[in-house]
Each structure stands twice: as structure tokens, then as C-alpha cells.
Amino acid sequence: MQARYRLRDRRDFDQMRQQGRSFARPTLVLSIRPNGLGHNRYGVVVGKRLGTAVIRNRVRRRLREAMRQLHPQLLPGYDIVVIARPALVDICFEDLRDTLQAVLCQAKLKVE
Secondary structure, three states, X not given: OOHHHEOOOHHHHHHHHHHOEEEXXXXXXXXXXXXXXXXXXXXXXXXXXXXXXXXXXXXXXXXXXXXXXXXXXXXXOEXXXXXXXXXXXXXXXXXXXXXXXXHHHHOOOXXX
16 A cells, blocks of 8 residues: 555544544444545554454554555545454455455445
8 A cells, every 4th residue: 555545643543533434343443534635545453452463463464455455446535444353353354355345335435
């Protein structure tokens, strides 16, 4: 994922928490908010409850790859934050991508 597509500022995450809409699944939570730009920006939150640093980094990489694959199919102009839940550690990549795709459809961000 290119740097211009990443959310990194704490201020952006705080605004997402205050103004964003959330959609939950057993394995992840998706928060979205319009950003006024011509492209989407993505953030990933992986807490220490998920496990060791190796496990958290693996989950982070898998989420970023799933978002990278789905990026061309999404409506532009949103900040999107994915929050991992502990159940996400045990699922395969295809299930993770399908879950992310389903929650993006629920949020009406996916162009079909």
C-alpha cells in the first residue's frame, strides 16, 4: 500500500472514532468516514490482545494485503479503519478477504 493511502496520524484515528460509522463482524470492526480527498486512506488497528508481536504483525500484513486487493473495487473519498478482533488470528486469508469484502458491501463502499 502506497504511503498516500495510509492513515497514520492519531488525530485522524480520533476523528474516525468520533465521527465515523462502524460495522462489526466477529473477526473485525470496520469504521468509515468521508475524507474529502479523491482517494481512500486506510488504517489498521491490531491490539496486544491478539498475541505476540509476530502474530500481530502477521495479522496486520494480511489485512493490508486484503485491502490492497479490494482497493480498486471501492468508492473513493473515504477513510477506512479496520480493527482486528482475536478471532481473526485463526482464519485463513481467503476467509479474511471474504469477511472484509462482506463488511465493505454492508457499508456500501464496494462497487459491484
